Amino acid sequence: MAEKRKSMSHRFRHFHAQVSEVRACATARQPVTLDDCRDAAGQVDYWAYAQGQGLYWLYRLAGHQIDHRDPTTDFSITEFLTSLERLNRVGAPYQRLGTWLLAVCLWTSFYESAFWFVVYWVLWFYDLLAAVVFLFPITVILRHRIDPSVDLGFNSARNVTQADLAPEGKRRSSHDANEPLSTRRKAKLVSDLWETWRTRMGYLVHRELNDRTEVLEKFRNAVTWCHPYATLYVIGVLTAYVVVCLFGSVRFIVKYLAMCVGVEMFIFLPLRVRYP
Numbered sequence: 001m002a003e004k005r006k007s008m009s010h011r012f013r014h015f016h017a018q019v020s021e022v023r024a025c026a027t028a029r030q031p032v033t034l035d036d037c038r039d040a041a042g043q044v045d046y047w048a049y050a051q052g053q054g055l056y057w058l059y060r061l062a063g064h065q066i067d068h069r070d071p072t073t074d075f076s077i078t079e080f081l082t083s084l085e086r087l088n089r090v091g092a093p094y095q096r097l098g099t100w101l102l103a104v105c106l107w108t109s110f111y112e113s114a115f116w117f118v119v120y121w122v123l124w125f126y127d128l129l130a131a132v133v134f135l136f137p138i139t140v141i142l143r144h145r146i147d148p149s150v151d152l153g154f155n156s157a158r159n160v161t162q163a164d165l166a167p168e169g170k171r172r173s174s175h176d177a178n179e180p181l182s183t184r185r186k187a188k189l190v191s192d193l194w195e196t197w198r199t200r201m202g203y204l205v206h207r208e209l210n211d212r213t214e215v216l217e218k219f220r221n222a223v224t225w226c227h228p229y230a231t232l233y234v235i236g237v238l239t240a241y242v243v244v245c246l247f248g249s250v251r252f253i254v255k256y257l258a259m260c261v262g263v264e265m266f267i268f269l270p271l272r273v274r275y276p
Contacts, residue, residue: 029059058271080202083209090216130253131245137219138238141231144223 032052037045107113123129143150221227222234244253 029056031056080206080209083206083213087209087213087216090213090220093220094216127250128246131242134238134241134245138235138242141223141225141235145225148224 037049222231225231
């Protein structure tokens, strides 16, 4: 019976590692009309009408991506460890890249660092640095398409099964009268911190962790051509950025970046805070 429970627990942990967390959707919203925004005097509150229309289209187009669960949902340490394992497997290629960049920046190999030092400043001088940055993921995607057996770290992230989590040790009671007073105070502090994390912060951190992991998984799926049309769409977008960086004026690029920053600050950021 114990072996059966252990096998079932392992299967459920593997299931949670492969399937994204299900989010609670809101009830369908009805479109707002001008009559809904009239006051007692018959005047129309156009600002309330605009807000209602904005919320209606927001929930209609992106309602499935908004988590409507209670932020005070109890935190599960098992699910959190599963998400960490999932992030560790998906992030393996980026860990390789980060390790290599750190070695180059620290001049671990003088000739290799000197080579990339010259390449970097040549690209900077000819205004090709931004284009090369967007061209790099296109190269990775096409390289994987030409030779899927090349070891870029994306294939291993899909096939590794999750290891069994270490069994939790027996907890000791923090109310043992034989323990010193200082030890009992520390145990109470740890218990209070855990309760705060479990009921207030843990769920929010877990949700953000899952969101970041999903972004990395989407790029992994693009590299491995899980959905060819989606991968071609990504290549098309990146190619457009490369063309803009090569032939667009500096003024246009600066205005575009400023527009992205403005939209993020004044539109997307308030929506993320109010409707997480």
